Amino acid sequence: MKRASVILVIAGLCGAARASDWTDKVEFSGYLQSDLRYVIEDYRGPRPGEGFRFEMNRNDLNLRLKIHPDPSAQAVVDARFRFYGFNESATLPELVRRTRVDPYDFQLNEAYLAVRGHPFDAMDFRVGRLIESWGTADMFNPTDNLNARDFSDPLDYTAKVPNQMIEVSVYPTDWLTLTGVFVPVFKPSLLPPSASLGFAVETTRDGCFLRAPTPPLSRADIHRLQGLFAMADPCRLSFAPEVRTVTPPLNFRNSQAAVRAKVQADLGEHGGALDLSFSYFYGRFTFPVAYTAVANLVPSSQNPDVTEVRYTAQMIYPRMHVAGADFAYSPPVDWLPGLFGEVALIFPEQVTFGLAVLKNGVLQPSLLFSGVNVPRTPFVKATVGVDYTFTSWLYMNVQYVRGFFDEFNDRYGLHNYLAPAVELKFFEDEWKIRLAGAWNLDDLSAAVFPELTVVVVPSIELTGGVWAYLGDTKPLDPQSYAGRSKFGQKATGRSVAYLKARVTW
Amino acid sequence: MTSASRWVFGVVLSVLWCATGGPAAAEDLSAQRILERMDQVIYGFDDQIMDVKMTVVDTDGSSKSYQFTIYQKGAQQRLVRFTSGEVQGMATLVESPTRMYVYLPGFKKVRQVAAHAMGQTFAGSDYTMDDISNPTFASRYQAALDREDDHHWYLVLTPKSGENPLYPRVEITVQKGTFFQNETRYFDEKGRLVKTMSCSEPKDYHGRSRYSVIVLKDARTGHSTRFDILDFRVNQGLKDSMFTVRELQWSR
Numbered sequence: 001m002k003r004a005s006v007i008l009v010i011a012g013l014c015g016a017a018r019a020s021d022w023t024d025k026v027e028f029s030g031y032l033q034s035d036l037r038y039v040i041e042d043y044r045g046p047r048p049g050e051g052f053r054f055e056m057n058r059n060d061l062n063l064r065l066k067i068h069p070d071p072s073a074q075a076v077v078d079a080r081f082r083f084y085g086f087n088e089s090a091t092l093p094e095l096v097r098r099t100r101v102d103p104y105d106f107q108l109n110e111a112y113l114a115v116r117g118h119p120f121d122a123m124d125f126r127v128g129r130l131i132e133s134w135g136t137a138d139m140f141n142p143t144d145n146l147n148a149r150d151f152s153d154p155l156d157y158t159a160k161v162p163n164q165m166i167e168v169s170v171y172p173t174d175w176l177t178l179t180g181v182f183v184p185v186f187k188p189s190l191l192p193p194s195a196s197l198g199f200a201v202e203t204t205r206d207g208c209f210l211r212a213p214t215p216p217l218s219r220a221d222i223h224r225l226q227g228l229f230a231m232a233d234p235c236r237l238s239f240a241p242e243v244r245t246v247t248p249p250l251n252f253r254n255s256q257a258a259v260r261a262k263v264q265a266d267l268g269e270h271g272g273a274l275d276l277s278f279s280y281f282y283g284r285f286t287f288p289v290a291y292t293a294v295a296n297l298v299p300s301s302q303n304p305d306v307t308e309v310r311y312t313a314q315m316i317y318p319r320m321h322v323a324g325a326d327f328a329y330s331p332p333v334d335w336l337p338g339l340f341g342e343v344a345l346i347f348p349e350q351v352t353f354g355l356a357v358l359k360n361g362v363l364q365p366s367l368l369f370s371g372v373n374v375p376r377t378p379f380v381k382a383t384v385g386v387d388y389t390f391t392s393w394l395y396m397n398v399q400y401v402r403g404f405f406d407e408f409n410d411r412y413g414l415h416n417y418l419a420p421a422v423e424l425k426f427f428e429d430e431w432k433i434r435l436a437g438a439w440n441l442d443d444l445s446a447a448v449f450p451e452l453t454v455v456v457v458p459s460i461e462l463t464g465g466v467w468a469y470l471g472d473t474k475p476l477d478p479q480s481y482a483g484r485s486k487f488g489q490k491a492t493g494r495s496v497a498y499l500k501a502r503v504t505w
Numbered sequence: 506m507t508s509a510s511r512w513v514f515g516v517v518l519s520v521l522w523c524a525t526g527g528p529a530a531a532e533d534l535s536a537q538r539i540l541e542r543m544d545q546v547i548y549g550f551d552d553q554i555m556d557v558k559m560t561v562v563d564t565d566g567s568s569k570s571y572q573f574t575i576y577q578k579g580a581q582q583r584l585v586r587f588t589s590g591e592v593q594g595m596a597t598l599v600e601s602p603t604r605m606y607v608y609l610p611g612f613k614k615v616r617q618v619a620a621h622a623m624g625q626t627f628a629g630s631d632y633t634m635d636d637i638s639n640p641t642f643a644s645r646y647q648a649a650l651d652r653e654d655d656h657h658w659y660l661v662l663t664p665k666s667g668e669n670p671l672y673p674r675v676e677i678t679v680q681k682g683t684f685f686q687n688e689t690r691y692f693d694e695k696g697r698l699v700k701t702m703s704c705s706e707p708k709d710y711h712g713r714s715r716y717s718v719i720v721l722k723d724a725r726t727g728h729s730t731r732f733d734i735l736d737f738r739v740n741q742g743l744k745d746s747m748f749t750v751r752e753l754q755w756s757r
Contacts, residue, residue, distance in 0.1 A: 029593060131613055169751075334620045338617075338622075387619065428563060457569060461591055
């Protein structure tokens with residue numbers, strides 16, 4: 001009996017030791033967040049007067065698990081459950097399905113293995129579903145092209161679309177890092193829910209044709225095209241637009257790859273700190289670019305007096321080579337601001353846009369339009385910024401941006417932006433006010449987002465704010481593809497007020 | 506840049522200032538030598554690992570706590586990982602007094618920290634980046650012996666020629682025999698007391714004795730920050746490679 005007791009004690013200790021070993025190798029973290037949003041206008045929706053309603057009633061559960069089976073290896077899984085909070089059932093049978101009444105989805109943000117110091121001491125590699133972030137600027141990173149952007153939630157502007165990658169980093173010296181990444185399969189960016197409004201035909205309250213999106217053609221061609229509809233009775237026109245995207249085939253030619261050399265420059269004891277990177281990326285632009293369109297005019301099957309315009313557009317993801325460089329400099333004295341910047345020289349694939357008009361399925365030779373949408377000419381996208389901490393409670397960051405995320409030097413062109421951000425902290429940093437925005441210097445439209453975050457207790461934050469778009473919703477120049485307000489156009493999104501609650505562990 | 510990212514390892518400095526050390530032989534020491542010995546007691550290890558709980562206490566008595574782990578090698582290399590609170594997952598790295606980085610988990614990005622952020626505090630605590638990035642005294646200050654008694658030396662520190670530390674005057678109480686730093690008082694350029702650091706409650710950590718509680722009090726506001734040393738280990742064989750951006754990238 002005594003021997004059995006000893007054995008049991010030993011077994012218990014061994015079990016406890018094994019359990020302790022196991023828990024030492026696991027890190028578990030995550031957050032739970034609720035997000036409530038309300039549309040605060042009624043003129044940016046698909047129909048005039050639609051607004052002042054709840055837009056979001058969402059709950060997210062994010063779980064992150066990191067396992068270290070060996071000191072030189074780790075596995076990371078980052079997953080998210082998202083509950084949308086809006087009933088999607090419309091019929092009685094759907095009411096028996098919880099997923100219709102309480103829809104949700106599951107996302108795997110990251111799932112990869114990482115190995116350090118193998119096969120060489122100065123080498124690390126990661127393989128799997130990854131999110132990479134290159135560049136030194138805040139948010140506007142023209143040299144960061146490995147992951148597509150996730151703008152499905154415009155307020156979560158740092159989100160990206162995860163993708164399978166192989167990343168190898170080599171550290172030949174303590175001041176030099178060489179990184180190579182291979183992305184086998186292309187994934188496009190996610191667009192905001194309002195993106196379809198960029199192709200929507202606007203009508204009056206009576207349902208009469210008012211305005212159609214301007215295609216990327218020359219001014220003369222647009223004038224001819226608009227003349228085609230100018231003769232028709234707008235109340236006897238019905239539009240049925242459809243936009244398709246062309247997914248690149250799954251072969252090596254459509255894989256993506258990038259390399260980067262990162263240098264920590266030694267400027268001496270009184271020179272400050274300077275980091276430089278030089279990179280090259282080959283792949284595709286992740287935002288769709290207009291490629292072709294067909295407009296087939298047929299009598300409506302429901303009313304022969306009404307002409308139905310079946311508009312089918314195709315968009316592609318053009319290839320590009322990107323030569324990039326970035327820097328971050330911290331001066332040695334505290335009365336000078338920090339400087340950072342990125343520049344990307346992009347060599348695009350030329351995209352020629354073509355539009356054909358058919359009547360009852362018959363091609364109209366006189367109504368064939370074609371023009372270069374994206375010229376082969378290399379162009380530059382860049383971000384330059386400064387930041388400074390004035391006092392312990394006041395911080396400011398200002399960036400100049402040349403070329404927004406979705407701009408590719410097509411007929412819309414590259415625009416210039418100013419992105420300032422001011423942060424104020426009060427009450428032992430428990431209250432943080434952030435005043436930020438992006439201002440298009442060319443058309444003077446803007447997106448502004450003031451926000452207040454309260455740290456109720458460590459790990460729990462309440463955030464309230466407004467995300468507002470300022471600018472004309474109507475095209476500034478209806479006869480130009482570039483004649484639309486960047487932040488004023490409806491496709492950019494709705495102005496909302498929001499309240500978030502988050503707990504982190 | 507988050508406020509947490511602007512907060513730099515003041516706790517490391519404080520904790521190390523209240524360092525343990527072996528018994529010191531009695532010797533006739535100059536003030537500067539006393540200061541050097543005090544620094545040496547703090548940094549007289551190959552490396553150190555500390556688990557710390559920081560509690561920020563407001564004047565109305567309310568408090569909030571954060572936990573983090575500090576890895577230190579020598580006097581300059583320092584890595585801090587935040588393990589609780591809304592900044593859980595964030596890490597800051599000091600490679601040298603002029604080169605610091607922060608890992609921001611929300612952005613999955615390592616970002617350089619600029620000099621202008623040196624005056625930033627974290628979560629309303631009383632520690633700034635400058636407190637942490639320049640931890641030793643002897644290299645920056647000239648010491649003079651103000652007075653002494655049977656148990657302590659009372660040193661007055663002023664900046665050395667060519668140095669421009671945040672506090673133009675510092676008064677330190679150094680315990681005789683152990684060279685422990687008991688109390689430190691910081692003054693601004695007008696000679697006004699800015700803050701006071703006190704160490705107490707000695708405790709044994711794996712055979713090494715050190716103060717387990719450090720309190721930094723702002724003389725102007727009455728606000729205070731308390732550090733509880735939950736665990737302290739030395740000479741763990743930490744490699745230089747741990748204090749590099751590579752390590753920050755690895756741990757994201």
